[in-house]
Amino acid sequence: MVSTSLEAIDIYCKFEPLSDSVYVINGSDSESCPAKQLVHPVTNPVAIIGENGVVLVDPGSSQQVGRLVVNRLRSITDKPVIAIINTHIHGLYWLANDAIKQAYPGAVIYAHQIMIDRIKDGEGLFWVEAITGNFKGDRTIMAAPEQALSDGELLNINGIDIKIHHPGHAHTNHDLLLEVVKDKILILGGLVVEPEVPSQGVPQDADFRGQIAATKYAINLDMELYIPGQGFPQGQELPRRGLQFLQAVYSGVERSYQEDLQDYVITQQLKVELAGYEQWYDFSGMGAVVSEMYLQVEQDSF
C-alpha cells in the first residue's frame, strides 16, 4: 500500500533526545535518515529547547532540508525557533537558514563575524550554487547570519545558557564550538566529523595544526557528550578518535616531508599505515588533505 510506505518515509530523520532539552537529527545515519541529498539532512541539526523557544544549530543544506527540520521540530515541541546558530560557512550546515526563518520570522541568526564577512564577500552565493545549483526543485534562498558571536561569550537565550568557544583557525578560520552549559554537551560543528578524513571537504580552509590544537581543547573541556557535525554523539572517545587519526596523518606527512617524498607517495603509504581506520573513514578524501598538509608543513618549516 502506498500510504503505508509514505508513512514509513515520514518517520525518517527525526529529532532524537540527548537530554531533556537537547535533540539531534543524525543526518549521516543511513538507517534513520537515508542520504537523499538536499531533501534529507546529511549533517546533524541540533535543537536546544528552552523556556519559551528553541535554539537551532546548523539546520542543514537547503530549503527542502530546512522545511523537513521545521516539520520534525514541530513533532517534539510547539515552541518557536528564536535563534539559529551557524558553526561555519560550509554549505551543508547553514543553507537551510531561510526555510527556518520562513517558518519563524523572529529567529535571529548568529555566527562568528568572519563567517558573516566571508558571506558578504561572495562566498555565501558560491555555496548556494555549489550545493543546490543543480537541484530541480524550489531554489534555495540565502539567509546570512546577522549577529556576531565571539570566543568566551555566554549567550543566554530564553533560559538557555550557551557558552561560545572559538579556538582559533582550525577546520576553518571561524569555527564555533557551542557548549550547552546545563547538560555539559559540546556541539563540534565541522571540527570533528565521522566517518571522514578530517577537513577533507575543503582542506584549504583548514589549519591542520590548529585543528589538532582545537580538538585537544574540546577534549579538555571534559564534556559529558560531544555532538559531531556528522556521525553519532558520544563521550570523549569521539574527539579522541578524531584527534588520534588527525595526528597520525599529520605526523606521517611531517616525517615524509623530512624524507623528501612526494605527496602522492605519502598518500599511498598512509593508506597502508592507517588501514586500521578504514572502517571509520572514507579514504578517498585522503589525497587532498595530504597535499594541503604537505604545503602547511612546508610553510611551517621556513
Ligand SMILES: [Zn+2]
Ligand atoms: Zn566544514
